[in-house]
Amino acid sequence: MTATAPSRVAAPPPPRHIAIIMDGNGRWAKRRLLPRALGHRQGAEAVRRTVSACGEMGVSYLTLYAFSSENWKRPPEEVDDLMSLLRHYLRNEVAELNARNVRLRVIGDRTRLSDDVVALVNESEALTANNTGLTLVLALNYGAQAEITAAVREIARKAKAGLIDPEAVTEATVAEHLLTRDIPDPDLIIRTSGEQRLSNFLLWQAAYAELVFVPCLWPDFDRDALEAALADYQQRERRFGGR
Numbered sequence: 315m316t317a318t319a320p321s322r323v324a325a326p327p328p329p330r331h332i333a334i335i336m337d338g339n340g341r342w343a344k345r346r347l348l349p350r351a352l353g354h355r356q357g358a359e360a361v362r363r364t365v366s367a368c369g370e371m372g373v374s375y376l377t378l379y380a381f382s383s384e385n386w387k388r389p390p391e392e393v394d395d396l397m398s399l400l401r402h403y404l405r406n407e408v409a410e411l412n413a414r415n416v417r418l419r420v421i422g423d424r425t426r427l428s429d430d431v432v433a434l435v436n437e438s439e440a441l442t443a444n445n446t447g448l449t450l451v452l453a454l455n456y457g458a459q460a461e462i463t464a465a466v467r468e469i470a471r472k473a474k475a476g477l478i479d480p481e482a483v484t485e486a487t488v489a490e491h492l493l494t495r496d497i498p499d500p501d502l503i504i505r506t507s508g509e510q511r512l513s514n515f516l517l518w519q520a521a522y523a524e525l526v527f528v529p530c531l532w533p534d535f536d537r538d539a540l541e542a543a544l545a546d547y548q549q550r551e552r553r554f555g556g557r
C-alpha cells in the first residue's frame with residue numbers, strides 16, 4: 315500500500331455470508347389490488363433469482379428469513395398460504411438446487427411445523443448435505459430470542475449436570491449452542507421494503523453485520539438490487555471495535 319492510499323478506503327472483501335429479511339410481499343400485492351398470496355408467490359420468484367445470483371457470485375452462505383416465530387400471529391389462511399408455498403418450493407426446487415451444488419439447511423424451531431413439512435426439510439437437507447457450492451440457509455419458524463433462550467437453557471442444564479463450569483462460559487460457549495453453530499456470522503444483512511428493524515432475526519449473529527435497508531419490495535428484488543446492496547456494503551468500513 316502506498317502512502318497516498320490510506321487503509322480507510324480499502325474496500326472490504328465481498329461478503330461470505332449474506333442474510334436477507336425478505337419483506338414487502340403484502341404491500342407488493344396490495345399496490346396491485348391482488349391477494350396477499352400472490353405477493354408471496356412472486357416473492358418465491360425473487361428467492362429463485364437471488365439464490366442463482368448468489369451462487370454465480372461465489373457467495374458461500376445465503377440465509378433467507380422465510381417465516382418468523384411471530385408470523386403465526388397472521389390469519390390462518392395466510393399462514394396456510396405460506397406453508398403451501400414452502401412445500402411447493404421444497405418439492406419442486408430442491409432437485410434444481412442439488413444440480414447447482416447448493417447445500418440446503420434449515421434453522422428454526424421444527425416442533426411447530428407440520429410433519430410433512432418437517433419430512434420435506436429433512437429429505438432436502440439429506441439430499442444436498444454433501445454439496446460444496448452455496449449454502450442456502452432457510453430460517454423457518456425462526457426467532458432469535460427463542461434460539462438464544464434455548465441455548466441458555468441447554469448450557470444451564472449442562473452446568474447443573476456438572477458438564478460445564480459456569481465460570482468457563484464464554485461467548486464461544488453461547489455461539490456453540492445456537493442453531494448457527496456451524497455457520498459463520500453474516501457479513502451483510504439486507505432488509506427489503508424500507509422497514510428498518512431486525513424483527514427477531516439473527517440477533518446474536520448480527521453483532522458486527524453491516525445492515526443495508528432497501529426500499530424495494532421483496533417480489534421486485536432482482537440482481538440489480540442485490541448488486542446495489544453489495545456496492546453499498548463495499549463502501550462501508552468494518553472496524554469490529556478497532557481503530
Ligand code: IPE
Pocket residue numbers: 336337338339340341342380381382385396507532
Ligand atoms: C414478507 O412479506 C413475507 C413474510 C413475512 C413471510 P410480508 O407478508 O411481511 O409483506 P408486508 O410487510 O405485509 O408488505
Ligand code: IPE
Pocket residue numbers: 335336337338379380381382385509511513
Ligand atoms: C419479518 O417480516 C419476517 C420475515 C421476513 C419472515 P415481518 O413482516 O413479519 O416483520 P414485522 O412484523 O414487520 O416486524
Ligand code: MG
Pocket residue numbers: 337338339
Ligand atoms: Mg412484513
